[in-house]
Amino acid sequence: MNIHFIAIGGSAMHNLALALHHKGYTVTGSDDVIFEPSKSRLGEKGLLPTEFGWFPEKVTTNLDAVILGMHAKSDNPELVRAQKLGIRIYSYPEFLYEQSKNKTRVVIGGSHGKTTITSMILHVLNYHDREVDYMVGAQLDGFERMVHLTEENDFIVLEGDEYLSSPIDRRPKFHLYKPNIALLSGIAWDHINVFPTFENYVEQFRIFVDSIVKGGSITYNVEDEEVKEVVEASENSIRKLPYITPLYSVKDGQTLLETPEGAMPIEVFGKHNLSNLAGAKWICQNMGVDEDDFYEAIATFKGASKRLEKISEGTSSVVYKDFAHSPSKVSATTKAVKEQYPDRRLVACLELHTYSSFNAEFLKGYKGALDAADVAVVFYLPESVKIKRLQEVTPDQVTAAFQRDDLKIFTQASQFHDFVFNQNFENTVLLLMSSGNYGGLDLEAVRQKVSN
Template sequence: MNVHFIAIGGSAMHNLAIALSRKGAKVTGSDDELFEPSRTRLEKQGILPASIGWFPEKITDDLDAVILGMHAREDNPELLKAKELNIPIYSYPEYLYEQSKNKYRIVIGGSHGKTTITSMLLHVVNELGLNVDYMVGAQLDGYDCMVKLSEEARFMILEGDEYLSSPIDRRPKFHLYKPNTALISGIAWDHINVFPTWENYIEQFRIFCEVIEPGGKLIYNTEDPTLKSLGEEFETKLETKPYQTPTYRITETGTIMTHEGRAYELQIFGAHNLQNLVGAMRLAESMDISNDEFLKAIKTFKGAGKRLQKVLEKDLFTMFKDFAHSPSKLKATTSAVKEQYPNRNVVACMELHTFSSLRKEFLPLYDGAMNAADEALVYFSPAVVAHKKLEPLTLEQVQNAFGGKVKVVNKTEEVLEFIHSKNWNNSVLLMMSSGNFDGIDYEKLGEELMG
């Protein structure tokens, strides 16, 4: 197999390139920018492009496939050459399906929690020594690549993102996987640049349910009213398995969960994380993993990368970083931390960074999202707003949207001043962003606060 990647440096793309190379394919690629860790990882695998840029001469008749990344444009010279030569062109999700169409596919979808659920399932699979193929959206402990492809594995575990497949394929990625078993963790409006209305967004999840293989399973979180209604629509067409938050109690080191009369000690915490865990356990059942096996194996799970990840813990100070950026994620994460540390001062800092979050019409959805925190700060960069070609935001607009006592700033220095002004004894600092507040080194910051 001879495969060329257009925009090989992307987070998902470079992992797929490495996985295909490890499977034995001849892999080449191009990109007009390459950042870490993609550059080093591609170089280690021996598939780093020799030069930066697009080179149509790399597209030749002996290619079996071209895989097109979201970062490329429709007028990309390599893409145009591939079309001219009639070489099969695949989006990232299309090619994952091609590699797994003869396997039992388990697909995890939802506006929030899908990376964590996928990570939980893979953690258990790893602990039990099972051979599976997979694609997950975060770097996990014990895994050096986010994608694995093989001939031998019976199962393919896929994180099902609802964002677009490629510059020339406007279908959501998770519409292309055709799962045998699917899970939806929750539905909260996101990606409004692509799905302009709430109804349009919900429709993408309905289509996802419709592409589940005949006789397949749909596992869904019944505590989400929209999702509960959607799940009930498919009760006569699929085997449906609703799930919800289990019985649990908080401990100093995490949580003790009760299931079928037995207590299981866990290192994770928060109602949303425990919902995720039960969802992952239902998925494991479709792989013939018993609930007891699952819950014993999940004991050592500490969380997915950048998902409520502990940066530092010292004496009575704990610092977390989290990927939370949408209103539902923000609320769930902030509430989970306060529930776990009820007697500490919880300070939550959040960066508006995504296209949706910086849109004026989306901002009202953040109302009350950080109310669980004792103190809260929201940061946005006017330069990022301008770069995304959005209408400028004012501090007052953001303040009015969030409500409560949220402090709003638009300079990174102001974020750091706010944090450094606090007494961190008996406190928790929660940093939430899909970026990094335009350059804050979380580990360094944590050490400074403890210095």
């Protein structure tokens, strides 16, 4: 097949392009800007556009399909050309469904935890040499790409994102996959720019549960009240399989998971990650992996990229970086680190970076999110608020939202960076949380300061 990507440089899009190239398809693409690592990875396979921009002449009747990325606009000249020529246009999730409609589709959904759970499942299957197709939102150890598609594999494991499919398809991605086996980990309001009310956001998960193929199953976190209500109210003819956080303990900075064979040390930690592990276990068992094989494999799982990623460790200090940015994720991550290192000072730094986090109403959701930290820090750039064309966010608003009198707030990158580098890291854990880059913080310099 001849496939053209409009906005090929995105994290998800370039991985799909690489997967189709690996499958033997002829792949072309365009974008107005491509950053690393997408740029190098596309370049290595000869898929990097020779120049940036949109070129309608690339879209011809020789194409079998066009795949449209969210980064493109609805009036994109290449998209307009494809529409005029009557070429089949797919959104990213539509095309994944097209590639997997004759497979058993396993879809992992939830406001938080879905990348980690999907990564755990793939790690276990890979450990036991079980071949599956997949799409996951993080680069995993032992996997060349974040997307893998074949003709022969029976299963496909898909991370089910609730964000919109494309500029011309406003349905959430996970509505299009029609799972046979599904999981729902948690529901906590996110993507406020698309789902302006909590009820509207929750409705997307109701639709997801109802989209499960009749006779299929939903494995769900019964400890999350919203998830419990959504799943148990569904009248879809599916099996409903609840899970809870397994028993575990923390001893000398090591998390021990209780198993039928006794306590087993594991690499990940925190109640949130242990809950994720329980969900992954039940999905793997639904896919034919027995319990003992799951435990053997999961003991070697070190975590998904950008999720509680240890970037440096000294004799009595350690630094973690995490993708957490929504209130529930920030709270869970901060509590997990404090539980793992109860006798160390925890300095937790959160960068407000997303559209939602700059919304005055959404900001209130951060109440108590950093309470587990000994030193709580919030950093944001007022110019980022202006770029997003939102109302000004003041330090007083942030303090009121978090409801912590000793909260440290920085609105200049240089001041935040000075704070980090002036820390005494002895007997300290530094936790950095953001979906951004902390105002250009030199993480390598942080790593060296802590490890020396």
